[in-house]
Amino acid sequence: MDIDGYKEKSLKLISESEVSVGDTIHVKTHDDEFTGILMPRYELADENHIVIKLKSGYNIGIKTANIQSITKIIQGSGQNVSVETFKREHLKEVEVLPKIALISTGGTITSKIDYRTGGVSSALSASELYASIPELEKYASIDTDVILNEYSENLKPEHWTMIANKIAEKVKSNMYCGIIVSHGTDTMHYTASALSFALQNLPIPVVIVGAQRSSDRPSSDAALNLISATIFATKSQFSGVFVTMHASPSDETVACHVGTRVRKNHTSRRDAFESIDITPVAMIKGDKIEIQTEQSEIKLQKRNADSSSFLVKPDFNNKVILLKYHPGFDPHLITHAIMSGYRAIIVEGTGLGHISRECFPQIQNAVKSGVMIFMTSQCIWGRTKMTVYDTGRDLLDMGVIPLSNMTSETATVKAMWVLANNKEIESAKKMMQENMANEIARVVPIS
């Protein structure tokens, strides 16, 4: 008998009812009934719920304590599951739990497989997601808000503004001990950077969370990532913007990354997100938070009951162009950037921060035209250092500004934010080089 992942109370109930994972079953509770396919449980699941997939495609969790009977309808995965609507009321909030605001923007974490096309579409609302992961009620009382329903490749700087404003509203209400943002993974690290600059002196943690596998698949990382985000949002001693995603391919540990220092480094693995040039802030194992980061690498702010210094600067100016240098790169692209009215160029250079001397005249023109040029490295890890080789020194002399170990993605986002918040080019250049939210690690800790 296949009883994947079930244990103790829930295992006992399943065994006694003589049903297996994959069977279509009918479940009666004291005030409702459901028909669906019994789903496997992920490893860290509790013993208090069973999960069935309804014909609508959603998974729901049903409290074992509320179950009066389970009847097998069809052996193995059936097709004739009758449609039932899950009622949120089953999961009664316990008033003493810490309060969390969950802001849903879309992405795989809120998606389900479209059985028509075989693809995945973004559809599940945050409240449905909460309903499908009943373990959450152990850790927090969660208010949900769906503000967007987009895969994150479609998000633009104006969406960052929208998300920042919604978070600010929640923070200012003083009702929550933490905020969770569910988000598509494709540009989650860009949004994490954007919120890190837009929301200053946050009194509470803002945790962005996504999933690499859709939440109605048994292999989904959605449940554990969201549970871990909830644990970090409620228990963390630190405030600021973070990303929580699987730290390994298995359902063992979730890593919590600093918003400005995280990158999606794999197209499909559940542990695709990595901290760049630092260790993750924390590892979340079960419901324990293990703080990892040395204070010497980055500087984190403590959670703070006083929100009076909290500052919202939600605007971005997207006249920023990111150019990745490569052999055969056409220097006229730089001219195109000048002509098109871009105000900042992020050059993703080679090695320590280099581009061919063939581009020097265009670089000089750009600087003369008042376009700021910032240098990052396409190496991903390590910092730019433009004093070592002739090429770097020549570029420095022309006015190119190296950004140390700021990632290209964070540099692009920061430049958009800096442009929206500075009228003067000199103050904009200065702000780009200041370490505001750990975007430069182990150099100038923020105060």
Added chain:
Amino acid sequence: MDIDGYKEKSLKLISESEVSVGDTIHVKTHDDEFTGILMPRYELADENHIVIKLKSGYNIGIKTANIQSITKIIQGSGQNVSVETFKREHLKEVEVLPKIALISTGGTITSKIDYRTGGVSSALSASELYASIPELEKYASIDTDVILNEYSENLKPEHWTMIANKIAEKVKSNMYCGIIVSHGTDTMHYTASALSFALQNLPIPVVIVGAQRSSDRPSSDAALNLISATIFATKSQFSGVFVTMHASPSDETVACHVGTRVRKNHTSRRDAFESIDITPVAMIKGDKIEIQTEQSEIKLQKRNADSSSFLVKPDFNNKVILLKYHPGFDPHLITHAIMSGYRAIIVEGTGLGHISRECFPQIQNAVKSGVMIFMTSQCIWGRTKMTVYDTGRDLLDMGVIPLSNMTSETATVKAMWVLANNKEIESAKKMMQENMANEIARVVPIS
């Protein structure tokens, strides 16, 4: 007494002469004499040489067997070292050794610190480099050719053509069992890709090698990388294009990577180069080659005495533009690419291969205008998969071609090569998707 790295014969000689590392010494051999600073040795150095830094800035190795006397001139690092010219004749070739051609293109591996500016400049010739690493004579008899003296950020596709033609000339001479190309590290992986496509059915290995620290520093990785490249070039059972660089920060192991699957992933570490989505082909420890790669991941060709099927296609067409997508990306950049006569766009998309639907009209225009659009992922690791989400499927419908786990860098180089070798757009598209040199791992092995 400081005798860093010296052992057995050389250590005995130094001890008996009562000199230390850092002292300015005068060395007499049976037919010459030198004055310079006694330099430390790297860990794997042999016992048959001592190394001194001449006033010219170069390090030279002197055979202990040839040394008649060592006299201390100045205690510690002195300034008054008299200039001596190193004579290549000391290192007599042993005729039975395998023959290697070393083609020098420049970069840190052939560079020395400019004591005037404090920076590093590319200056040392390949023969001087050979002279400075006397251990090489244990493994091969090396012919050297300096064809370029450039930091690799300045290399262009026409340089790839020049290097490919020089290698072809050496291969066709049938005089060599392997070719080594010394190269700057910034774009070494781009050149490795370029040579992988330009040189087909290579009968012998072509090994590209560089250094992250200049060769006159005690911490330089130049010597070990070049020794390991020589070992692989002489002993490898495989032909093809490879890159050999440190596998760890210490001087223990050098990794040998497939030319199309390697990337510079750190700005400064000695182990900056990593194989993407596969393990390195081999680890070189001391003078042992440990083959690592499973034949299921990639397909390597065996070394082959017969060079009749060797094919040189050295041309590249640089009407290829690499666009890295990010939130706030301006779709008009795609229009600019069409208007500027680019024939292929490599879109470095997010996640599994996505860009915002805001770019869809421009993508459609590009395809209509006969511009090929290829999709890679900025995640670096993992493959594109555009059938999972709506965005991907829409892009596929428009004619965007996913490139699996080809790196963006290799995709850019390959597109330049494919354009130069195909007049028809359909054959160019087909060739981009064919696995020719392991640029797509674990999918279609090359025959």
